Amino acid sequence: MTTLILLHIPVLTAEVLAIIQPEKGGFFIDATTGTAGHSLAMLAASKNEIKLLCLDRDQSSLEEARNRLNDFSGQTTFREGDFRDLKLLAGSAGFDAPDGIIYDLGLSSYLLNEAERGFSFQREGPLDMRFNRAEGEPASKLLNDLSAEELADVLYQYGEIRESRRLAARIKEAADGDAVSTTTQLAEISRRVIRRHGKSDPATRVFQALRIAVNRELESLEISLPQAVEILKPGGRLAIISYHSLEDRIVKNFLKQNEQLRVITKKPVRPGREEVVANPASRSAKLRGAVKI
Ligand SMILES: C[S@@+](CC[C@H](N)C(=O)[O-])C[C@H]1O[C@@H](n2cnc3c(N)ncnc32)[C@H](O)[C@@H]1O
Numbered sequence: 001m002t003t004l005i006l007l008h009i010p011v012l013t014a015e016v017l018a019i020i021q022p023e024k025g026g027f028f029i030d031a032t033t034g035t036a037g038h039s040l041a042m043l044a045a046s047k048n049e050i051k052l053l054c055l056d057r058d059q060s061s062l063e064e065a066r067n068r069l070n071d072f073s074g075q076t077t078f079r080e081g082d083f084r085d086l087k088l089l090a091g092s093a094g095f096d097a098p099d100g101i102i103y104d105l106g107l108s109s110y111l112l113n114e115a116e117r118g119f120s121f122q123r124e125g126p127l128d129m130r131f132n133r134a135e136g137e138p139a140s141k142l143l144n145d146l147s148a149e150e151l152a153d154v155l156y157q158y159g160e161i162r163e164s165r166r167l168a169a170r171i172k173e174a175a176d177g178d179a180v181s182t183t184t185q186l187a188e189i190s191r192r193v194i195r196r197h198g199k200s201d202p203a204t205r206v207f208q209a210l211r212i213a214v215n216r217e218l219e220s221l222e223i224s225l226p227q228a229v230e231i232l233k234p235g236g237r238l239a240i241i242s243y244h245s246l247e248d249r250i251v252k253n254f255l256k257q258n259e260q261l262r263v264i265t266k267k268p269v270r271p272g273r274e275e276v277v278a279n280p281a282s283r284s285a286k287l288r289g290a291v292k293i
Helices: 013-020 037-045 059-068 083-092 139-145 148-159 164-175 183-193 203-214 217-231 245-257 273-278
Strands: 026-030 050-056 076-080 100-104 237-242 261-263 286-292
Touching: 013 037, 013 100, 013 237, 013 286, 026 037, 037 050, 037 100, 050 059, 050 083, 059 076, 083 217, 100 217, 139 203, 148 164, 148 203, 164 183, 183 203, 203 217, 217 237, 217 245, 237 245, 245 261, 245 286
Parallel strands: 026 050, 026 100, 050 076, 100 237
Antiparallel strands: 237 286, 261 286
């Protein structure tokens, strides 16, 4: 039996290529390779002229990426790791002065579809949500370890959930001493407590908030961006796609305040209607770009 692997549809691809300009050749880093959508686009646009370092925190995504980029094996290097160690990972792979770096933050559809990883509220699975299962603690442990007050802060801060206190209390009560341990348990509690606004499932923001906390995503981003600027060549180009307002705020302020950068996207680039219809996962994407002076 063959298993169907759902590849992630890359977001704002043409716009990323316009910022990164791989056709000029050189050394490039995909800091969030996933299943290689942007990597493939960069390699295909550059007529054998580039070397690409493919990083990801998730081992299974990198394996998919490696298979998908098989035709470019002479041009690609793969490294599993967190982009908070960007300088170290890039240096050890011979990419110490790259011409361009792309970050496409957050979660891929590939990981979302792997039920046992616990990222999806639509699939029954253990509440894990770690990008790297060899590191840190699963979401179920976080739910157990945090006090109701701390959990409410996570839900409010990362998920903008107004009912955060009530939801945190319900999660703790439901567990009655043991952690809520499955995706569907958490989704059901979330739907009971949070009022639905518009079409999106109330569990969406709960899962997003926990994922951000479990993987310390904002911290990784804050630690990584200065390293990206440090290693980029003068004239080197940086593209960052974010999907969450707190992420975008970090990116926006960093780009604006860094004296070594010239921002080339006055406003964030957003997907057009056609892209959102074809790929709803792109709807909250914001792309920002800059050049190292
Ligand atoms: C939106 S997906 C990237 C999709 C990819 N651009 C494509 O087109 O297929 C984000 C990827 O970043 C990875 N990731 C998230 N945080 C990371 C971090 N701190 N360091 C390295 N990779 C990370 C995730 O594992 C995921 O595969």
